[in-house]
Amino acid sequence: MMPTEKLLIVSPAFHGYCHSIADGFSQLGYEVTVHRYDAFDTFKDKIRNKALYELPSKIGLQGQKAAEIAATAKALRVLDEVKPDKLIVIKADGLGDNFWQKVDESRIPHILWLYDDLKRHRYTLEFLKSRPTVVSYARLEAEEFSLNGANAHFVANGYDPRLADFPTERIPEIVFVGSRYDNREKMMLALQEAGVPVRVYGRAWSHHPFDRLRTWEIKRPELPAERDIPLAEAYKVQAAAAASLNVHGLQAGLSMRTFEVPGMNGLQLIDRPDVEEFYEVGKEVLLYHSTDELIEICQRVIAEPSWSDSIREAGLKRSQAEHTFFHRAQKMNLLWA
Template identity: 60%
Template sequence: MSAGGYTLPAPAGGAPGRRVERLLLVSPAFHGYHRSIAAAWAQQGFDVTVHTYDAYSTPAMKLRNKALLELPQKAGIDRAAARVAWDTDRAVAALREARPDRVLVIKGDSLGDAFWDEVEALGVPRMLWLYDDLHRHDYSADFLRQVGPVLSYARSETEALAAQGVDAHYMPNGFDPDLAVPRLDRREEVVFVGSRYPNRVELLERLAQAGVPVRAYGRQWSHHPVDRLRTWELRRPDLPAERDIPLEEAYAVQAAAAAAINVHGLQAGHAMRTFEVPGMGGLQFVDRPDVAEFYEPGEEVLVFEDADHLVELAQRVVAEPSWGERIRAAGRRRSHAEHTFAHRAAMAQEWWV
């Protein structure tokens, strides 16, 4: 495959005489989740070829993206159409090169009609997986009715899509157990890894004011001058912070922390972090009571109601580590038994059309 793509063969030992089907996974580059998802689908017996439609991996591509897309966008010039055209052309080329038997598209929010026309012309089973809120995608109900099975990470959005005649299926997010190396060392810090929003800043500041050690990870929190330039921001919250870290390191950081905060806000479904933190052996503070669909609150994760409640839980976890150890061990067992990407991939096999 060209830049932004690779192939992962199915594990040996499939049914004798059965041809291994080729699956093309068309995915955003976001945090490298495509690697874990590709491995999970390979476990289902597919030769998986991955195309990351928004990965600008070569120096020339990065320069073009910065000069022709990012900088004009920062200056108020709408370059969305140019991005769609570029991503679509590359995805069409990847589709023609791979000649797959099946196509799984994740998000696909910068792929234009030419790509979907090419998929339709292939006449192979396909699915569209939305592991983020529907409102973040520019898809009409008519398009979703025609594209084939649509997998949503949110039960409420799955029900809404089905009511509009979409072949919609609920598939929660998951985690990669191969990245979840148990951590026995503990750091007396409550951590947050992810984007900076006002409600997240407020929570971390309340913890710091209460004397709870905290640390945030990500370019929007980092005090590094390069990150200030990359985000076009000079001011930062007065909190301990680190730069962006890869997914594997995020797993390790959250596993070693006294606890890791999972803040959803208005998200419809549960973020990857819901399954990653307990899956890696971390202790999760989560803001969603409906996490009870996946974990037992108080036994496998800790649900906080507001900032005061979060402070109370954090202070207890720091002061009483044995309590937290019992919860993190139970959460890890549940995650590995029920919530890996392999579990999700197996679930999805009955939905191919």
């Protein structure tokens, strides 16, 4: 019997996605260790981070550089302690060169996973070419990397079917969970003005005094709004709603939400025609091209729950069959160089 391979995932703490990804690889039989290189879990750690790194950065000192040095040292210690057979590095552009030097010297088979656009990373194409395998969440970027000489592959985002239970009730609202940008704010206000019940979630929408202070903004749009919620709660909120909006910004690939909403038996309203690669538009998800069209769709969703339920059912079936993190792990497991 072959011994269990040890897989180390070095990842940002961002919404805890690393744990869902790790679960996908655990289902393949790996012994998985997750290291969140930018996590501060305890109150003591959070205070220390603010005192040593965030505050110095705000007053013009090298706080960010000091934070990167500390994060790199910790990641190197984890590499030595785990001694993985394989390594997946997600983002990690804030780790120093000596981290990558150690990885190269150890000759660990590794994959660099970018689940955001390259322009939001510090990496260059030359650096990507130096990695044995690069994975991008955006098909066009993966193709561009490959044309420029990198061993690059496209693996879409996914969702975790084990993260939360399906909601037991339906809330007759159109919801949006995420950051507040001008286009999203205008869209939600337009829906509200058209008489569509809406609700938004996130610190930049919240009317709570603490959220206003920590975002350095006093003014908020006059929309029903809730504070930040953890990812598992977001799964349930989006699924319980009459429909959930998936509004992309200027990004190359499809967001995690693309798969999370239908994967939780939710109804997704999405603004990206390229979703048709993963879902049948009109039968598994709903696509809109303008705010006026979105208003019409939302009004029908509210008025005809039996119609929207048929789309939920089809989207859920497709998601469970093709779009979990286990499916993504299976694909990535074929890419080790």
